[in-house]
Amino acid sequence: MVPEPQPRGLTPPLCMKAVFFDAVGTVIFPARSASEVYVEAARRHGLDPDPDAVRARLWAHFRVEEIRDRELNWVTSEVREQERWRSIVFAAIDGATDALFAELYYRFAQPFAWIVPPAAAECIARLVSRGVVVGMGSNYDSRLEGVVGGTPALRPLRERLVISSLVGIRKPGSAFFEAVVRAAGCDPSDILFVGDDVDNDYYGASAAGMRAVLLDEHGKHDHIPHRVRSLAELE
Ligand SMILES: [Mg+2]
Incomplete structure (x- = not known):
């Protein structure tokens, strides 16, 4: 008997009011290790x-x-x-x-030390074209401001850049996600948070009342209900 496919859970549709992205490992990657x-x-x-x-x-x-x-x-x-x-x-x-x-x-x-994969750039552009509020919530530090400002594909995120070292609390701390909610200007339930870290991003955002999607490029986290292998899947 063929086993039932493992339910993978539904990817939340991009009909949210706001989508915030983690930075490193989600929309930016070191150009060289x-x-x-x-x-x-x-x-x-x-x-x-x-x-x-x-x-x-x-x-x-x-x-x-x-x-x-x-x-x-x-x-x-x-x-x-x-x-x-x-x-x-x-x-x-x-x-x-x-x-x-x-x-x-x-x-x-x-x-120049960072690259934005095409799937990430296209995902951000798609959201912007639909009028979705976009932003970034990162545990990287204020160096991110120059990286985001100097990278054309990331510029739509620049107005809502939530950086833990400036908030004073890092992910997965609840005060960090409260700062994301303030930046988004809508209810937590209207925000989708996308990141590659199970604890910092997925569970942190979920605990704050947001929808969360794990970017699981290598398929390591079968137990997470809402996950994608690529940001291209966020339609
Ligand atoms: Mg990350």
Whole structure:
């Protein structure tokens, strides 16, 4: 007997008043992987780190910092974000210096360091053409303002850019999503939040009373009812 297909849940139709996107991993992606960029920058600074070790240590320390954020009840700030990335750079690269950290920090403030996949650009344009309010809600820091402002496909999001380090609370904290609601100017139930992180985006937005869709590009989260493999599916 052929098993019943797993119910995948309905993708909320794009008839919402507002759609907010997570940034990294949802509508922007590093043009080159962070660990590659770290290794190249380290070499310019006279170091010779092992690329595999840099990659492993970068992501291991990223997770350490996530745990620290939870202990801080999701409180954040521009100072905290700089401290996070400084700590990650120093953990990933033996012999890292403040000058190396500064180079890496400012690199990822530049639009050229990021790409917007065509499906994301087309999704944003489609929503704008339908008169849907669009915005962005990100745990990245104020560097995002320059990236969004300097990237034509993202400019429609610029007026409603909610950045955790400026709000003071990061996703999935409820105060972050309250700031999204204020930016959207409508009820939470009229907002669709789209992101790639199960806890920060999907459950965070759902707990705030929004509709949520998980961008699950690699099909890892079968248990999430509302998910898409590509933003092209958000019709
Ligand atoms: Mg993300």
